[in-house]
Amino acid sequence: MNIDDCIASEERIVANEDMSRPALDEGSGGGETSNAEGAASSVIQKQAQPLISIVLCTRNRADKLRQALQSILALKVQPGGDFEVIVADNGSTDDTAQVCAGMAAAFGGRLYVLFVPKPGKSWAHNAGIKQAKGAIIAMTDDDVYPQSDWLELIWREFSIDPTLQVVGGRVELFNPADHAITVRRQTAPVAFQTLMDSFNLMVGCNCAARRELFERIGCFDVDFGPGSRFQSADDSDFFFRVWRSGAKLVYEPSLFVFHDHGRRTSEDRLSIRRSYAVGRGAFYAKHLSKNKLLILRTLVQELEWGLKALLTREGDRGWQIPWLIKGFTGYCWMRMVRLFNPTSRIDAPGVVK
Numbered sequence: 001m002n003i004d005d006c007i008a009s010e011e012r013i014v015a016n017e018d019m020s021r022p023a024l025d026e027g028s029g030g031g032e033t034s035n036a037e038g039a040a041s042s043v044i045q046k047q048a049q050p051l052i053s054i055v056l057c058t059r060n061r062a063d064k065l066r067q068a069l070q071s072i073l074a075l076k077v078q079p080g081g082d083f084e085v086i087v088a089d090n091g092s093t094d095d096t097a098q099v100c101a102g103m104a105a106a107f108g109g110r111l112y113v114l115f116v117p118k119p120g121k122s123w124a125h126n127a128g129i130k131q132a133k134g135a136i137i138a139m140t141d142d143d144v145y146p147q148s149d150w151l152e153l154i155w156r157e158f159s160i161d162p163t164l165q166v167v168g169g170r171v172e173l174f175n176p177a178d179h180a181i182t183v184r185r186q187t188a189p190v191a192f193q194t195l196m197d198s199f200n201l202m203v204g205c206n207c208a209a210r211r212e213l214f215e216r217i218g219c220f221d222v223d224f225g226p227g228s229r230f231q232s233a234d235d236s237d238f239f240f241r242v243w244r245s246g247a248k249l250v251y252e253p254s255l256f257v258f259h260d261h262g263r264r265t266s267e268d269r270l271s272i273r274r275s276y277a278v279g280r281g282a283f284y285a286k287h288l289s290k291n292k293l294l295i296l297r298t299l300v301q302e303l304e305w306g307l308k309a310l311l312t313r314e315g316d317r318g319w320q321i322p323w324l325i326k327g328f329t330g331y332c333w334m335r336m337v338r339l340f341n342p343t344s345r346i347d348a349p350g351v352v353k
Contacts, residue, residue, distance in 0.1 A: 050081040052151055052208070053134030057088045057124045058142035059227070062095040064260060069103050069111075071145040078155040086131050087113045088124035090227065120228040122220035129219050138208040143260045145174060146206070153255045154208045165247035166192075166209045166239065168202025169255025178261055179269045184251070192249035195240065195291075195298050199280065202249070204235030206257045209242075217245050221286075224279060229334065230327055233279030240287065277320040281327025285335075299328075 054072060058065050065087070072085055085107060089096050100113045114131060116124040129137055138154055140146065157167045171184040184203055192201055218241070225234030242249055263272060280302075288295045303321065310318030 050078065050136075050155065051134040052081070052083045052136045052138055052154060053132035053211075054083055054085045054138045054140065055088060055125065055128035055132060056085060056140050056142060057090060057121050057128065058092065058096060059090040059121075059124075060092045060094045060096070061142045062092070062099045065096060065142040066099045066103070067260070068140070068142050068145060069099070069107075073103075073106055074148055075146065075151045076148050078152050081151075081155060082110070083151055084110045084112065084133065086128040087111070088128035089113060089115050090121060090124040091115075091117045091119060118222075120222055120225060122222040122225040122228060122234045125225070125234070126219040126222070129214055132211065135211050136208055137211055137214070139204055139206075140257065141205040143174075143262070144171075144205045144257050145260065146257045150255065150257065153252070157250070157252055157255070158208075158210065161248075161250075163248050164210075164250060165213050166202075166207060166242055166249040167255060168207040168239075168249070168251050169257065170253045171203055171206050171257055171259050174258035174260035175262070177264055179263050181263060181269065181272055182259055182261055186251060187253050189253065190251045192239065192243050192251070195294055197249075198236040198240040198243070198283075199233075199276075201251050202235070202239060204238070205259065206255065207235070213242065213247065217241050217247075223286075223331075223334070224282065226275075230279050230282035230331065231275035233276075233283045236279070237283055237286065240283070244291070273316065273320065274323050277323035278327035278330070281324040281329075282331035283327075284324075285328045285331035 056065075056068065056072075069085070069087075075083070077083060087096075087100055089100075097113070097115075100111065104111050112131065114124070114127050116127045125139070136154060136158055138151070153169075154167065158164055169184070170186070171182065173180060173183060182203060182205075184201070184206070186201070190197075190201060219238075220234050221237050222228060224230050224237050225232065228234070239249060263269060284295050284299045302317075302324065306317045306321040306324070308314075309316070310321075
């Protein structure tokens with residue numbers, strides 16, 4: 001699979017000579033081979049100046065985007081290395097374009113902006129991956145502020161382990177007043193080992209992958225993620241597909257970012273937990289056919305936890321059951337519609353609520 005196949009021609013590059021770039025050249029595809037990891041390592045080693053591409057997705061968060069870009073400007077770079085930043089703007093209507101234009105000079109030609117009008121973060125993610133030139137692609141969001149050694153640590157992890165395909169790291173609250181959601185606080189390195197690691201071990205706003213991995217397994221599923229039909233689980237689906245392909249994923253706590261998500265009310269918490277449940281349900285439905293025992297065992301376990309929570313009135317797993325089922329049945333219905341009408345795209349945001 002070529003990276004160009006990951007994304008339809010829905011994106012357009014912002015018409016700014018200093019902030020745009022030519023499209024990615026056609027590649028030969030990413031068929032699986034037994035020495036895929038070694039080949040990826042040799043690609044990196046042969047680069048005169050190792051390049052890391054940072055793909056940053058954004059939508060209508062101009063103020064936070066400015067701070068995120070400032071934190072990237074402050075990053076230290078590995079000796080002899082370099083980086084580029086690709087801002088994938090998923091249809092912003094605020095001052096996002098002006099913020100990027102105002103900071104372009106500070107980046108010295110390393111900042112590129114894509115305008116991706118198709119609703120859904122995964123469309124933006126895939127557009128950024130398509131345009132990336134680095135052997136390593138790091139991913140973050142507009143409300144995430146990496147520590148100054150973030151790039152150095154990403155490079156270190158891939159340099160010392162040629163078999164590593166994905167690395168993720170610790171995520172802490174930028175503002176302690178925010179709800180403790182979308183955080184990762186494990187303090188020891190952990191290898192990805194179970195299906196539940198897809199949801200609990202790493203998160204898409206603080207991870208990096210070898211470029212060739214996207215050639216082999218594809219990019220992000222546009223039916224998942226913020227702004228899509230199923231609202232979340234875009235990163236979980238990607239991590240799971242990487243794991244099932246036999247590739248190595250590792251959580252490294254020294255790879256550290258702060259998340260300024262700003263969710264502080266009960267409704268904020270309810271909304272995000274609901275979207276997580278819908279996404280997990282759709283995730284289970286998507287992967288059931290090829291991973292029957294693994295998916296069924298995990299799904300049944302989650303339903304048991306939910307029923308126990310309902311009976312004991314402990315925690316909030318119980319009320320998540322209807323949303324889990326909603327996501328599962330919604331995905332099955334979508335696939336059935338597409339089976340009988342392959343041209344149908346019922347992936348508009350807000351269909352599953």
